[in-house]
Amino acid sequence: MIDAVRWVRTPENRHEVHVLDQRLLPLRTEFVVCSDHLEMASSIRDMVVRGAPAIGIAAAFGVALGSQSFRADAGIPYSDYMEGVSRILGETRPTAVNLFWALNRMKALWFPESDSVLPAGTELLFQEAQHIKEEDVRLNMAMGDHGQRLLPETCTVLTHCNAGALATGGFGTALGVIRAAVGAGKIIRVFADETRPYLQGARLTAYELMEDGIPTTLITDGMGASLMAKKKIDAVIVGADRVTSNGDVANKIGTYGLAVLSRAHGIPFYVAAPFSTIDFSLSSGDRIPIEERSPDEVTHIGPDIRIAPEGVSVYNPAFDVTPAEYITAIITEKGVFKPSEIRSMAP
Amino acid sequence: MIDAVRWVRTPENRHEVHVLDQRLLPLRTEFVVCSDHLEMASSIRDMVVRGAPAIGIAAAFGVALGSQSFRADAGIPYSDYMEGVSRILGETRPTAVNLFWALNRMKALWFPESDSVLPAGTELLFQEAQHIKEEDVRLNMAMGDHGQRLLPETCTVLTHCNAGALATGGFGTALGVIRAAVGAGKIIRVFADETRPYLQGARLTAYELMEDGIPTTLITDGMGASLMAKKKIDAVIVGADRVTSNGDVANKIGTYGLAVLSRAHGIPFYVAAPFSTIDFSLSSGDRIPIEERSPDEVTHIGPDIRIAPEGVSVYNPAFDVTPAEYITAIITEKGVFKPSEIRSMAP
Numbered sequence: 001m002i003d004a005v006r007w008v009r010t011p012e013n014r015h016e017v018h019v020l021d022q023r024l025l026p027l028r029t030e031f032v033v034c035s036d037h038l039e040m041a042s043s044i045r046d047m048v049v050r051g052a053p054a055i056g057i058a059a060a061f062g063v064a065l066g067s068q069s070f071r072a073d074a075g076i077p078y079s080d081y082m083e084g085v086s087r088i089l090g091e092t093r094p095t096a097v098n099l100f101w102a103l104n105r106m107k108a109l110w111f112p113e114s115d116s117v118l119p120a121g122t123e124l125l126f127q128e129a130q131h132i133k134e135e136d137v138r139l140n141m142a143m144g145d146h147g148q149r150l151l152p153e154t155c156t157v158l159t160h161c162n163a164g165a166l167a168t169g170g171f172g173t174a175l176g177v178i179r180a181a182v183g184a185g186k187i188i189r190v191f192a193d194e195t196r197p198y199l200q201g202a203r204l205t206a207y208e209l210m211e212d213g214i215p216t217t218l219i220t221d222g223m224g225a226s227l228m229a230k231k232k233i234d235a236v237i238v239g240a241d242r243v244t245s246n247g248d249v250a251n252k253i254g255t256y257g258l259a260v261l262s263r264a265h266g267i268p269f270y271v272a273a274p275f276s277t278i279d280f281s282l283s284s285g286d287r288i289p290i291e292e293r294s295p296d297e298v299t300h301i302g303p304d305i306r307i308a309p310e311g312v313s314v315y316n317p318a319f320d321v322t323p324a325e326y327i328t329a330i331i332t333e334k335g336v337f338k339p340s341e342i343r344s345m346a347p
Numbered sequence: 348m349i350d351a352v353r354w355v356r357t358p359e360n361r362h363e364v365h366v367l368d369q370r371l372l373p374l375r376t377e378f379v380v381c382s383d384h385l386e387m388a389s390s391i392r393d394m395v396v397r398g399a400p401a402i403g404i405a406a407a408f409g410v411a412l413g414s415q416s417f418r419a420d421a422g423i424p425y426s427d428y429m430e431g432v433s434r435i436l437g438e439t440r441p442t443a444v445n446l447f448w449a450l451n452r453m454k455a456l457w458f459p460e461s462d463s464v465l466p467a468g469t470e471l472l473f474q475e476a477q478h479i480k481e482e483d484v485r486l487n488m489a490m491g492d493h494g495q496r497l498l499p500e501t502c503t504v505l506t507h508c509n510a511g512a513l514a515t516g517g518f519g520t521a522l523g524v525i526r527a528a529v530g531a532g533k534i535i536r537v538f539a540d541e542t543r544p545y546l547q548g549a550r551l552t553a554y555e556l557m558e559d560g561i562p563t564t565l566i567t568d569g570m571g572a573s574l575m576a577k578k579k580i581d582a583v584i585v586g587a588d589r590v591t592s593n594g595d596v597a598n599k600i601g602t603y604g605l606a607v608l609s610r611a612h613g614i615p616f617y618v619a620a621p622f623s624t625i626d627f628s629l630s631s632g633d634r635i636p637i638e639e640r641s642p643d644e645v646t647h648i649g650p651d652i653r654i655a656p657e658g659v660s661v662y663n664p665a666f667d668v669t670p671a672e673y674i675t676a677i678i679t680e681k682g683v684f685k686p687s688e689i690r691s692m693a694p
């Protein structure tokens with residue numbers, strides 16, 4: 001069972017969070033041990049853990065780890081200190097809104113405690129983070145159940161990036177829909193975009209689906225269009241990093257192009273995401289901050305292998321925005337919605 | 348001056364052809380020395396040299412090298428032997444039609460000689476191959492002159508793969524148009540798709556354009572659509588491996604998707620190719636044989652670096668077909684044509 005973020009209690013009764021190092025998959029399975037919020041912030045920023053729901057879970061555990069590291073004798077009130085913890089975690093990745101959702105949810109627990117913390121407070125924060133994680137798996141399964149009904153009995157699906165167990169508490173959003181369809185007895189074949197520059201599709205999606213025995217063919221990001229033209233793709237399913245109230249979707253760079261190509265070929269384009277991915281405070285996708293990452297991700301494979309000339313200029317946005325008009329439906333734990341229906345679901 | 352295929356005479360008065368090893372660029376500049384047609388066939392098949400016009404030039408030199416290796420005492424008539432040479436060279440890459448065009452052009456020279464060869468015959472074949480190469484540069488320059496007129500004074504161009512000096516006798520087709528526009532005083536900025544799996548954009552196009560001081564930004568193949576949506580792309584220019592008489596174009600995998608995206612964003616989509624790329628014998632693009640290459644190109648970077656799980660299934664077509672309807676114009680040495688006008692230019 002793939003488990004990207006694990007809460008562990010040491011023999012000395014300290015809490016640790018072991019984060020599966022997704023940078024090394026599928027070649028090596030190693031965990032980064034996080035003992036405080038700074039280590040967790042690095043793990044999120046450096047993409048040891050990635051995927052919007054998993055980032056939220058990791059950040060929640062980061063808050064709990066921060067609380068554990070609080071020292072009353074340092075002269076800072078607990079609430080000020082925890083504001084700092086929350087800010088550090090919030091500055092790691094700007095696009096995925098689940099991060100801020102999780103920090104807010106955790107804040108509701110530590111905020112009342114003001115300038116001191118009880119050991120029970122920290123324990124409570126870990127339990128809440130674990131609760132967020134377990135809840136995410138349940139949401140993914142509900143999403144899978146709703147979403148799989150959209151797929152025909154025999155179906156070839158194209159997916160981009162990794163919106164699977166590794167990107168969530170477990171099971172996955174887009175890959176959760178695929179898993180649920182297989183679970184419902186449907187015959188599902190998957191084409192996985194390798195998803196440059198970070199190769200989440202080649203490294204993570206192919207790995208996850210092979211582990212589950214779901215027939216998967218790896219392609220480069222430029223090949224999907226030609227498969228669509230040959231009528232080899234019945235549906236496209238992706239996850240989301242942020243959905244705005246008008247139904248626009250920020251997701252991994254390359255998603256927008258796939259959506260336009262799907263429309264041009266008459267192929268349904270589905271987004272699977274929990275409600276925590278919806279940012280009702282933003283009216284449209286052009287307001288979503290888009291993270292630009294290091295040129296090294298494009299010019300190198302791993303830290304050492306250079307694949308482009310020294311000094312070349314690079315543009316490396318991690319996400320793009322797909323306007324609602326290109327999205328057939330948004331699959332959530334509460335059901336399947338047209339993008340235009342999202343606004344009416346605001347809490 | 349970039350020169351991918353060089354005819355060299357040794358001190359012993361033997362001919363060699365030195366082929367720039369494009370697999371190693373931009374990190375290393377090394378040449379593969381070809382002394383016979385088998386070495387040239389390997390160089391073409393293994394992509395030491397690539398790009399439709401350059402493949403044609405290399406194959407022409409391969410014919411001459413084959414003739415040099417003919418041994419009258421081996422008991423095979425020269426013409427039979429040369430048929431074999433031609434067949435071996437013709438089996439290296441199925442999609443680029445310039446290969447077959449060059450082999451046919453060379454055949455016109457060796458065919459009459461029947462069962463023996465004069466030293467002057469081999470010399471003549473080398474001169475013809477060199478003539479094809481020099482002619483290609485002139486065609487590229489004519490193409491550049493015609494094509495650059497299509498571009499506004501200040502313009503950002505997206506290109507895919509490498510249709511540059513490295514892919515031709517020199518100067519380039521798509522990059523030749525860009526070079527000619529810069530030469531005409533236009534302010535041209537280029538976004539270069541890295542072009543997975545073989546990374547011709549990252550390794551070759553970025554390298555060529557940087558050498559020429561043309562401002563170039565490297566992106567992954569999934570990023571172009573989002574630049575189009577932001578109105579950052581004024582034109583897309585690519586090369587071609589084969590054009591059919593109805594104006595359909597086979598080119599590097601990913602080209603078709605770019606063409607559909609260009610149409611969706613109202614951006615002109617240009618193909619630059621010499622007349623030798625037009626296969627008037629084929630009525631439409633669905634008849635073009637599309638080469639599928641090794642899964643290793645997708646699962647590995649270079650020979651050693653694995654980036655996907657062991658045993659993953661891979662689909663790796665090297666080319667796709669863009670229907671004529673998505674192509675704004677085809678730029679040739681004889682002028683700029685609408686795809687529908689190609690048929691009327693048949694010789």
